[in-house]
Amino acid sequence: MLADRLKTLAPSSTLAVQAKAKELRARGIDVISFGAGEPDFDTPRRIKDAAVEAMQRGQTKYTEVGGVPELRAAVCAKLKRDNGLDYEPADILVSVGAKHTLFNLVMALINPGDEVLVPSPYWVSYPEQVRLLGGVPVAVPTQEATGFDLDPGRLAAAVTPRTKLIVLNSPNNPTGAVFTPGALAAVARLAVERDLWVVSDECYEALTFEGRHASIASLGPEVKARTIVVNTCSKAYAMTGWRIGYAAGPRALIRAMTDVQSQVTSNPSSIAQWAAVEALTGPQDEVAKMAGEFDRRRRLIIDGLNALPGVRCVMPRGAFYAFPNVSGLFGRTWRKADGAVSLESSLDATAFLLEEARVAVVPGRDFGSDAHVRLSYATSDALISEGLARMAAALATLR
Ligand SMILES: Cc1ncc(COP(=O)(O)O)c(C=O)c1O
Numbered sequence: 001m002l003a004d005r006l007k008t009l010a011p012s013s014t015l016a017v018q019a020k021a022k023e024l025r026a027r028g029i030d031v032i033s034f035g036a037g038e039p040d041f042d043t044p045r046r047i048k049d050a051a052v053e054a055m056q057r058g059q060t061k062y063t064e065v066g067g068v069p070e071l072r073a074a075v076c077a078k079l080k081r082d083n084g085l086d087y088e089p090a091d092i093l094v095s096v097g098a099k100h101t102l103f104n105l106v107m108a109l110i111n112p113g114d115e116v117l118v119p120s121p122y123w124v125s126y127p128e129q130v131r132l133l134g135g136v137p138v139a140v141p142t143q144e145a146t147g148f149d150l151d152p153g154r155l156a157a158a159v160t161p162r163t164k165l166i167v168l169n170s171p172n173n174p175t176g177a178v179f180t181p182g183a184l185a186a187v188a189r190l191a192v193e194r195d196l197w198v199v200s201d202e203c204y205e206a207l208t209f210e211g212r213h214a215s216i217a218s219l220g221p222e223v224k225a226r227t228i229v230v231n232t233c234s235k236a237y238a239m240t241g242w243r244i245g246y247a248a249g250p251r252a253l254i255r256a257m258t259d260v261q262s263q264v265t266s267n268p269s270s271i272a273q274w275a276a277v278e279a280l281t282g283p284q285d286e287v288a289k290m291a292g293e294f295d296r297r298r299r300l301i302i303d304g305l306n307a308l309p310g311v312r313c314v315m316p317r318g319a320f321y322a323f324p325n326v327s328g329l330f331g332r333t334w335r336k337a338d339g340a341v342s343l344e345s346s347l348d349a350t351a352f353l354l355e356e357a358r359v360a361v362v363p364g365r366d367f368g369s370d371a372h373v374r375l376s377y378a379t380s381d382a383l384i385s386e387g388l389a390r391m392a393a394a395l396a397t398l399r
Pocket of ligand 1: 037096098099169172173203231232234240243244245
């Protein structure tokens with residue numbers, strides 16, 4: 001019945017973990033979830049007020065496909081203010097979240113058989129979107145010892161005549177890496193020399209705790225001319241449900257992505273667009289406040305994880321994820337009610353933590369590393385502490 005392209009599609013495992021935790025809770029089982037990739041804060045009041053006001057003004061109709069001019073101008077002002085980048089509204093496309101932005105990009109750029117370099121571990125949707133459209137994602141490992149910094153040498157070695165695009169994501173989901181200026185500069189040179197496109201997913205920019213966020217597009221006009229900068233209102237402004245993401249890049253490519261969007265979704269919600277104008281142009285102090293809170297929780301959870309036997313975790317420098325290595329648990333025996341099981345993979349570790357600790361985490365396998373699991377610390381101190389205590393108690397039962 002289904003199209004061939006569906007044969008390889010994996011549904012989002014992060015959303016699957018959230019659904020599983022919700023289902024257990026509905027059955028009365030008290031699960032602490034570290035699965036969600038969204039801030040636990042509410043959207044700031046000024047942004048909600050702007051949405052209400054837009055509705056009252058009658059901003060409830062179709063808009064320009066790529067976003068109202070005021071929002072595209074607000075995106076240009078943001079990119080100038082925060083990233084030192086010059087764009088015009090015609091270089092901007094606003095979409096239904098950055099996930100949609102990225103899909104428009106792959107649709108507009110990738111032919112069947114084209115190779116896309118994806119530094120690994122990676123966010124689960126990059127390889128899936130590429131595969132869905134017949135492209136070939138090529139995972140290029142980064143090293144835990146460098147805090148998962150980009151590895152320009154390995155990227156260079158992975159380039160073939162079919163390579164078309166490199167996917168960068170800093171701060172990184174799931175590792176929390178903030179790529180170093182030297183590595184970014186080397187990848188910029190590689191892209192220019194080998195005539196590659198670059199997509200720079202900067203969705204976690206506002207949550208940079210160590211190092212400084214730099215967009216690769218700001219490293220010079222040659223690399224900017226082949227880079228698509230992608231960002232979102234989801235994480236910085238706690239607006240995941242509003243679905244506003246955007247891209248800035250070379251005009252011809254933005255136009256092609258807009259044409260794709262014109263045949264698939266048309267404009268993103270008019271009301272959410274006006275909320276986004278306020279988010280991007282209004283006072284930015286809540287952003288720093290939320291980031292400060294995440295930074296504090298980061299230390300709490302990483303210290304706690306490193307105190308667990310068989311678990312070690314590098315200190316993430318950005319985003320709101322911990323990506324502990326759990327391979328120290330492999331080979332240990334989990335005595336389940338229906339028989340003993342040896343833990344051998346991130347899936348086993350995830351199942352063990354869910355059943356024995358009632359703690360939901362996401363298996364690293366889907367992010368490209370079976371030695372790790374991912375925890376989101378966008379949750380309260382009390383739940384982080386309780387979750388860590390439960391994990392410690394469960395790990396003490398392993399043989
Ligand atoms: C790395 C990365 N890029 C993009 C997105 C998409 O965000 P949204 O579609 O909500 O803008 C996410 C969300 O989890 C993400 O982690």
